[in-house]
Each structure stands twice: as C-alpha cells, then as structure tokens.
Amino acid sequence: MSKKTKSFRPKARRPKGFEDRFGALASAENALIAAAADVYASHGFEPLSTSALEYADCLGKFLPDDDRPNEGVFAFTDDDDQWMALRYDLTAPLARFVAENYDPLPKPLRRFAVGPVWRNEKPGPGRFREFIQIDADTIGAPGAAADAEMIMLAADVMDAAGLARSEYVIRVNNRKLLDAILGNIGVPDTDEGALQRLRTLRAIDKLDRLGPEAVARLLGDGRKDASGDFTKGAGLSAQGITTVLAYTEAGADDLDATLSALEPLMGVSEKGAEGLDELRAIAALLQACGYDDGRAIIDPSIVRGLGYYTGPVFEADLRIETVNEKGQPTRFGSAGGGGRYDDLIARFRGQPVPATGFSFGVSRFAAALHSLGRLGTTEIGPVVILALEADQMARYFAMATALRAANIRAEVYMGGSGMKAQMKYADKRNAPAVVIVGEDERLAGQVTVKNLVLGQQMSGDIKDNKEWREGRPAQTTGPKESLIEMVEQALN
C-alpha cells in the first residue's frame, strides 16, 4: 500500500450537501429516534426496515419538485439495466412493501420505520441531500380516527422530545378544501387545471417563507425572486387570488371556530363538504382526547409539498426560535408532517388502499433541539484512566472494568503520549474525572482521583501557579480498594 500512497493521494472531503454528525450531536439524534420509536411502539406500531435502494418505477415521482423530470433522486442502472434509485422518503418504499406482501400482512398495518432518505437537490444552507426520517403509518384504515391518531402521536413525539406544550403545534388541514375552492373559482378539472392546482399548492406551501404578497404573485402571473429567477404563476384571476388567500387565512386557535369560518367558503362543493366532514370528525376526537389545548389546530394554509396526499394533511411546527448553522436565531418551521394518501398503494394494486401517516425529519429536528440545549448538550464524557506505565495496562483495564461494573462509563487512555497530553485528552473528552496511578501510587497500593469539573471551577479562583500545583485542588488519593467510592464521590 505504501506504493499506492506515493502515487495517488486522494483529498479527504465530505461530499457536498452531506453531513457528518459526531459525539453529542449524533447522541441527540439517537435520543430523538429512541424517544419517537418508544411512542410508536407503545401505540402498537411494529418496526419495518426496507432497503435504501428501490426500483425507480416502484418509487414513482412524488417529490415536491417532481415537475423536473429525472431530478430529485439519485439513480443509476443495475447490471440488468433496471433503473434503481435511493429512496427519497420512507412512504414510497412502504407502499411497495405493502403491495408486494398484501395478503399475509395484518390489516390495518401499523408500522414505524427509521432511516436515511436522499434528495438529489442543489445543496444549500440547511438543505441536505441525506437526512434521517422516522415515520409511522397506518395502512387499511379509512376513517378519521386513524388520521386523528397520527396527529396525537405527532404531539406525543414532540412531548417525548422534551418540548413544552406551548412550544409546538400540530397544524391540520384537508386537501379537499383547496380542491373545492379551486373548483368554485372555475379552475377546470382538466390537465391544464391539474397544473394550476399544483402551482397553487406550491405557492401556498411558500406562504410561511415568502409572505402573502409574494404568494399572490405566484398565484397570479408569476414572480421574479431576488436573484432574478422567474417562477411561472398559477394564472388565477384577481378574484381567485383573493379567495384563495382568504381561505388560507381562515385558521384560528379554536377548532370549532376554524370549522365555522371555513364552512361558508366551501359554497356548494361536494368535495368541500366531504373535506369539512373529515376535519369535523378529526376535531371531535382531538377534543375528546384533550389535544385541543393548543397542541392541535386547523390551519388552512398547510398544504404539504408531496404530491401523493389525497385528504387530511398535517404539519408539526416548533413555536420557539432556534439557532441556524451560523448561530443566528431563526424560525425553525416544520419538524415533520404527513397526511392521508389513499392512492399510493393503488399505483400497484389498481384499487385504492386507505393509508395515513406522519414523518419526522429527525436530523434537522435533532440539530435544532441540540442547538437549544434540549438534547445531548450536557453529555458528560467517560472517566479516563491514565496510562502512565506501559507495562501496567492490565491494571488499568481492571480498574475500567470495575468502574463499568458500577455503571460508570470508563476508558483507559490508549494513545502513546505522556501525562500532559493525557490530561488534555481527558479535557477534550469532557471527562468528569481521571484516575491516576503512577509508579508511586502503585507501589503504595493507592489511586488518585482528580475531579476535573471541580478542578476547572477552582482554577478560576486560584491565581498563584505554585499554590495551585502544591494544593492539588479537587484531587484525592486513597487506597486502591476505594477506587469506585472515590470516583462516585467525584461524580456527585
């Protein structure tokens, strides 16, 4: 290999748009996943793991940007010339799994899944090409109860993530209402109408980020953004734009008030009546179970980006400011979302299979919670046992084993450096204490335990370097049999 090294030295570089998560941030992500998985398992959901790769035709094209053909996914041909793609979410693979194994599966099927998904997008700040999702879905449940359960589960996950109830809200809407509005303002039920509908969905989806004025332009002739790029509009009339915007603003904190405000906007549309009935049934369950305390509201401005939703849609929003990758306070927005997608499995089976689900964007959510000090930031490193005599490693190993047996994370220093570097290492690892057994201690049958947390506090108070060294603050020496006791004392 040394020859190869000379002839070619690759530059170590993370692929653009991808992330590494190390230490406390990775722990935060794992903690969020474990908390959410617990919530789903306690509600009777079973785990499913499917592969990262699927045949491209099985995944279908339901991405927010599915109007750009062949974009949005990482795809290549397998050796039998079939197109394969990395999954862009966990729902399309679930649809494939259900269609392929339909008969033996329990119905309804309640499953949760965790794993990375990939989007072949232009990387940008906070916009990653790989992120972890955790999803729960109920397949084969036609009624509003299954949707209501998804909403309540989403709230339970927010609780489990350590958020106070005032800090988040689950917003609920129904795509059928917008269909009704568009029918009422004369958007035809044709291919051209479908494009108008899609552009309207996308425009509304940007309300949060761009505000109503920009969205009005996107609903009309189109909009040129700051960079000069022009986005074609939905081509609605001025009256149509007013109606759509009025609809998106009809939400209130009270479920019944919002339903009352929406009713007159639906006119005589059957689809509108259907959508309202579904929302009423959901609202009744949310009220009966006490989730109408601000945790769940109806918000007509929520449409969700994915193309496959057919009815109720949901979004989980943080109501607190978080910190972005530059350390600036920022509105976090959506931690996840979902909805009902009764046609996704029909793609394979030819007949509709009712389905509803919720998906959390774990990576971004965990990073935000972590930046707020909510998850994993107070993580304490292991106790480090210094390795001061090379021929005494077995002794150090035995001490580490004894500490772990007492449920204390512990490790022996494994490098080849001297004491000073070892102390620096312990600091870098955020070790609460180090165990020191040099030749003197060993011959005297003693151990020294240094409390690094206390030591750091005290070093602020002591100015004189000599006094510091001689006083050996936060450091205790005792018989080796008292090791665990001494370490436990240092940890408390």
Added chain:
Amino acid sequence: MSKKTKSFRPKARRPKGFEDRFGALASAENALIAAAADVYASHGFEPLSTSALEYADCLGKFLPDDDRPNEGVFAFTDDDDQWMALRYDLTAPLARFVAENYDPLPKPLRRFAVGPVWRNEKPGPGRFREFIQIDADTIGAPGAAADAEMIMLAADVMDAAGLARSEYVIRVNNRKLLDAILGNIGVPDTDEGALQRLRTLRAIDKLDRLGPEAVARLLGDGRKDASGDFTKGAGLSAQGITTVLAYTEAGADDLDATLSALEPLMGVSEKGAEGLDELRAIAALLQACGYDDGRAIIDPSIVRGLGYYTGPVFEADLRIETVNEKGQPTRFGSAGGGGRYDDLIARFRGQPVPATGFSFGVSRFAAALHSLGRLGTTEIGPVVILALEADQMARYFAMATALRAANIRAEVYMGGSGMKAQMKYADKRNAPAVVIVGEDERLAGQVTVKNLVLGQQMSGDIKDNKEWREGRPAQTTGPKESLIEMVEQALN
C-alpha cells in the same frame, strides 16, 4: 393520479439481493444494535454518523474482491462529474472523516457507528447487497492494548447479545505472521509477490468453507469448482503449500500453547518476530483480564478478507448451529471481525495513523439469533381495543391512553371491519388480550377483557363448540373503572 394508475401500473418488487425486515425480526435487529451501542458507549466510544455516499476515490478499493476493477460498489457520477459510491463498510468513511477533521478531534479518537453498507455483488442465498454494520474503532492508538480492547469489546457484545460464553469465540491472528511465512518460503517482495500474497490470503480465507484439500489447490496451481469455474492459484511450491497449511493449523485453545507452536514456524523473519511480539502483548492483556477462558484464542487460519489490515486481525465466530433461510441447521460462521489498519488514513495524510477496529454484521447476526429464539421471538403484541361502535372512537382512544399510562402497549382497532375480523386481527398481531365494549357493556358501564393466550390454551381442551361459546372461557366482564386491573390480570 387515477389517470396515471390506468396508464402505468408498476409491479411491486423488492430489488434483488435486498431484504425487508418486519416486526419481530426488525425488533431483534434493533435490540442487537442497542445492546452493542451500550457496550461501546460504556467504554467511552462516541457515536459518529457519516453519509451513505462518499466520493469514490475517498473510499478506495479495499473490498475482498478488489481485483475486479469497478466492481463491488454501487457507483454513479454526481452532476459535477465526480464519481460517488455507496459506502461498502464503515471504516473507509471513518478514515475520510478523520483525515478531513484531524486537528480538532481528540486523539486517540474512539468512535462507534451503526448503519447500512452496500456491496454490488451477485445476490445469492444468505448473500445480501445491503446489510447493517456496527463498528467500534480507536484511531491514534499504536499499542497492543487497543487491539486487546477491541477483542474484549467483541466478546462483551457477544455476551450482550445473549450468548453463553461457550457459544462463541473471538479468534485472533496477525497478518505479519503470514508475511513472514511467505518470505521464508521465497515469495518475493515485488508486484508479483504481492499478487501471490493476495491469492494466499484469499485461499486461507476459504479454509472454513472449502477445507484444506481445496485450499491446497488454491495455494498451488488453482482449482476448478463444482460449477466448472476455474480460480487461478497462488502458485506456491509443494513445500510452500505444506508450510502454509501447517501454519494455519498451529492454533490451540490455549494462548501460550499457540504462541509456542508458532514461534519455530517464523524462522529468523523480523516481521514474524514483530507479529509474535504483538500477539504476546495482546495475549498477556487477555489473560490479565480473564478473556483467556475460551472466549479469545489465537487462530492462525484467520486472515480476514479486507485488503487494508496491516497487523492483528480478529474474527467473532458462533460455536452453535443456527438455521439458514431454508430452515436447515447450518454452521453460522463469522458474526463480525476486524483488525489493525495503520495505513488507511495514510492514504490521505501521507503519514501512518495507527488504527484498530471491530465490525459486526448486524443483519445476519440478528437474523441468526432470532432464528434460534434468542432475540425478539417471544415478542407480545399490543392489547387491542375493539372498535365496535363507530361513534364511540373517543371512548376507545381514552381506554388505550389509560392502558399506555400504566405501561401497557395498547391500540384501538383502526380498520373498517366487523367483530370477527377484529378478533382475527388481534390474533395476527399476537395480542395478549382484547378489550370489548359493545353497546350492552357501554350502557351498563362495563368492559370485557378477553385473555387470548389463555383462550388459545383452553380452546384445545374444549371440543364442544356450543359449550365453548356459552362458557366464554378466559373472558371477564367488570366495571369500566377496573379496566387496567383486569388487563393486568390477563397479562400475568
């Protein structure tokens, strides 16, 4: 979408060589991951998550089959024409991460990682193109203590997986010994010699599967297998073959006995002396920590397939028969392995960085444990609350919430079917009990709890259908306030 459905209906199919894991099997996998992660965290290892995709030149070619150029990985070009590939293990991405972030990282760096890896191989029975690995590595630790720790950690993970100590063994060897043997029998230190060395490694790696006779052919002129395919041999002399095979058979259960048997085989080779010294240091630590009780042995037939190992190599083997995908008893073989790879980071940095690690093949290992009834097979489903009156869903939800608050997994039946189908669903979910509140019970303020486990037992004893129906065995009705008490009774 209904139009799309008519024009094109894709066939739902799992990509060949990939797996779906659902329910108890997925739970077994998750349980094994959690147990191993706990072991690593308690030893002071920190979690790292890197992306599934890496630039192909950063991954390098170190697969067992790296003599087939452009094979072994799933690769494609990114939109800036750089080759990207799905990682084939978790070690190559770690090397990239360390090289890219070298200065700020604590050294030694102790990290563990869990995630899927991909191999673009011809799928076969038990041979998958995606599987989950869990790895622990120590970077920047040159000494044998770091290797010994990896071996002990591997044993601890086997313990945590629920195996008895007689049921597994960690086999240890050192690549330097084989280098010495090959030097002694005259394999030159040239490019041609490198190929002979590689072919010798591969041949020895097949000892376990093919036996010594076939391997002797692979060490000599070559071998034609049952299918008629010819594998070119390493071209060793008859004497050389005898020497290499004698070397691979020099292992014994006792560490010191093996070391003594190996010593004369090394001749005057400096590399051999170096390798033996390293093994002696490892053995001393294993003995001092008590892992020489059969959990860890030195076995010269272990070489490991990956190209980047430079010194000690390890393998964790199950010593019990498991069941293959056809339900047949089978020798399971290796659950994981690892070793020292001091040159892998040097690829980027130009100077060696000592590194050692261990990797478990989680998917295959978990499936074997699961098939043996060790992990997840006794999983009990949730308590199912039947949904008998459509307008009483809120009542059912409240009961499920109450049960969960008492730490009982519970769900409301979400489908649209009648009582018979609901009972069938509960059976399929392996529910221990169902809660029944029909109109009668509701008006009387009562609930009925049916113990499905007891019911199944009793149904074997009762022959008369009428007696069965009238007796309502394993079923209790009581006041709705006693729900939790009644369910707890049914679960015990």
